[in-house]
Amino acid sequence: MASPQVFGDQTDVPESADWWDAAYLMLWGSNVPVTRTPDAHYMAEARYHGQKVVVLAPDYNDDAAKFADEWLAPHPGTDGALAMAMGHVILKEFFTDRPTPAFADYVKRFTDLPFLIRLRERNGSYVPDKFLTAADLGQEGQEAAFATVLVDARTGEPVVPNGSLGFRYSDQGQGRWNLDLDGVDPLLTCLGPESVPVALPRFDGHGDGVLQRGVPVRRVGAHLVTTVYDLMLAQYGVAREGLPGRWPSAYDDAAEPYTPAWQEAITGVPAAAGGPHRAGIRPQRRGVRRPFHDHHGCGDESLVPPRHDLPLVPGADDADRLSGRQRGAAGRTTSVRRSAGRSPGGRSWPSGWTGRARPGR
Known part of the structure; x- marks a missing residue:
């Protein structure tokens, strides 16, 4: 329901009938019965199907009243901090602490996380620069300056995969405007013996507004590079062993962005969001089950166990x-x-x- 934040396009949203196939729905920045009245019946039907539904809204709106198992009510204008804390937890638990192959495979194939970013030195530290492109590797042609580069994990060599902007508007890119990796296995992280501190923006108004956190690097030609994934982990405060900088010690560390405890002071949403009876919303007692046509072979097992302790x-x-x-x-x-x-x-x-x-x- 908050897909414009992800895709950058207000109309690039799933068909409302697809809500039925989800096991967990978040209504964020959308009051379906009021602003999407023709689609409201899809949400009612999906809710009756057994989905877990969480509403994020500062006001107790129709979504929260009619559909929500849980209502998270951040202070107006602060939901960005809540989103950062959610990202921190997801990245830590499903990418670093307990890598999930399905998640890693998805981001390798369909996102820019494996692509290389150049780093440039500034004031004794480094800052992110532009994407490394085929032009930086000496390739010529009208598309070279817009053809982004990643490292093939099988060979350790930089490659220019299909699908980047460089292949969209040039004759040389004909037939390559697709996401066919053609056997390339994108390397998600540069984690290894070499790392450097990177200056990153801090958005909560503390200090000089700069975070100093380390990222793993490698050299491609004359360029010092890291991946978008490595920069993202640093921005979200997900620590990995051996990297320099200041990192959160745990989820309850409120001093370092972007932990659940850090966002609580800004949004008012409890760091341990998810407990029963919050804001008068009852968690569903019967639990949440997977869609019938599950794609990972888990069948109809329960995702969220039934709450038999609730009245x-x-x-x-x-x-x-x-x-x-x-x-x-x-x-x-x-x-x-x-x-x-x-x-x-x-x-x-x-x-x-x-x-x-x-x-x-």
């Missing part, structure tokens, strides 16, 4: 998530179950409750 509350994640028309479409089975004192999800309703309103309302 049986009518409407927490079943019937009251649906409109009257959708409840009617569920057929006579729903009516029979209700008359027998059971919800569509197998819950016990209070005696005498008809389903037309929540008890006490």
